[in-house]
Amino acid sequence: xxxxxxxxxxxxxxxxxxxxxxxxxxxxxxxxxxxxxxxxxxxxxxxxxxxxxxxxxxxxxxxxxxxxxxxxxxxxxxxxxxxxxxxxxxxxxxxxxxxxxxxxxxxxxxxxxxxxxxxxxxxxxxxxxxxxxxxxxxxxxxxxxxxxxxxxxxxxxxxxxxxxxxxxxxxxxxxxxxxxxxxxxxxxxxxxxxxxxxxxxxxxxxxxxxxxxxxxxxxxxxxxx
Numbered sequence: 001x002x003x004x005x006x007x008x009x010x011x012x013x014x015x016x017x018x019x020x021x022x023x024x025x026x027x028x029x030x031x032x033x034x035x036x037x038x039x040x041x042x043x044x045x046x047x048x049x050x051x052x053x054x055x056x057x058x059x060x061x062x063x064x065x066x067x068x069x070x071x072x073x074x075x076x077x078x079x080x081x082x083x084x085x086x087x088x089x090x091x092x093x094x095x096x097x098x099x100x101x102x103x104x105x106x107x108x109x110x111x112x113x114x115x116x117x118x119x120x121x122x123x124x125x126x127x128x129x130x131x132x133x134x135x136x137x138x139x140x141x142x143x144x145x146x147x148x149x150x151x152x153x154x155x156x157x158x159x160x161x162x163x164x165x166x167x168x169x170x171x172x173x174x175x176x177x178x179x180x181x182x183x184x185x186x187x188x189x190x191x192x193x194x195x196x197x198x199x200x201x202x203x204x205x206x207x208x209x210x211x212x213x214x215x216x217x218x219x220x221x222x223x224x225x
Contacts, residue, residue, distance in 0.1 A: 007171060011184035020187075024058040031062055039071050042216060043137040049130060052091035057191045061087075069216055076215040082202040084213040089156045089201070090194045092130025096122035097164060101186060106177040112169060119165055127157040138214055152210040156197045164193030 001009075010016050031054050035047050042050075050069055054061035064087060067073070068080035100119030104110040110118065128149045135145040171185035204210040 004170065007188070008181060008185075011171065011188060012180050017180070017184065020058065024055065027054050027058045027062040031065060034065075034070070039069075039216070041071065042069075043134060045130070045133040045137055046213075046216070049087055049091040049134065052094060052130075053087045053194075056090070056094045056187060057194055060191060060194075071216045073215075073217060076217070078202065078205065080215075081205055081211075081213070082198060084216075085205065085210055086156065086160075086194060086198045086201040088131045088134060088213060089127050089153055089160060089197060090190075092126035092128065093123040093157055093160050093164075093193070094190050095130075096124070096126035097161065097168075097190065098186065099126075101168065101182075102177065105182070116165055116169065120161055123161045123165075124154075124157055127153055127160075134213065152204060155204060155209075156200050159200045160193040160197035163196040164189040167192050 028051070031050060035042065035050070046069070050061070050065045053064060057064075064083045068083040069087070073080065097119050100122035101115060103122075104115035104118045108114065108118075128146075131149040131153050132142075132145045135148060136142060140148070167189035168185050171189065172179075172182050175182040175185070201210065
């Protein structure tokens with residue numbers, strides 16, 4: 001059995017689906033509880049960033065939040081900055097990709113090329129928006145935030161979407177909206193995109209293209225909340 005068929009079997013297995021659905025539900029519940037009880041001072045868009053990250057990648061997203069996104073982290077680090085940075089890209093790109101694939105297949109009945117083009121376009125749009133919004137909430141002006149998003153996020157979005165979209169096309173093939181594989185391969189491919197883009201964000205921070213999103217432990221004091 002080839003790798004493609006093996007993955008397709010797993011992604012359509014009811015036991016796997018039930019287990020993954022349970023993990024995502026528990027992860028979201030833990031996130032929401034912690035945001036309300038312990039980290040309500042995080043800006044609203046930051047909370048949405050973490051919610052989408054956990055929704056798309058379940059426990060992996062929750063681990064990333066716990067490691068890098070809480071005000072209770074004892075110290076900031078290069079690795080934490082990298083995950084906060086990639087999560088902004090991921091939350092927006094993931095939303096754009098879900099909308100793009102769903103619209104392309106369900107609404108426009110596009111073939112592979114049209115699906116890829118529309119999905120890339122929406123992934124870039126939402127990826128930039130989910131970076132611009134938090135930057136503006138940190139006090140940065142619109143023009144500077146737009147330039148910063150374009151300058152700093154393009155490489156990350158590109159790598160993320162090449163990996164995610166190519167994986168989704170490879171696994172889902174001609175699956176339609178009513179097929180389980182359509183949705184499970186989409187979620188699986190999104191997580192692979194996150195993992196692929198994380199080292200890209202680390203590299204961008206290392207060379208000074210990105211600064212990494214603000215340490216959450218300082219958000220309240222620096223923004224006067």
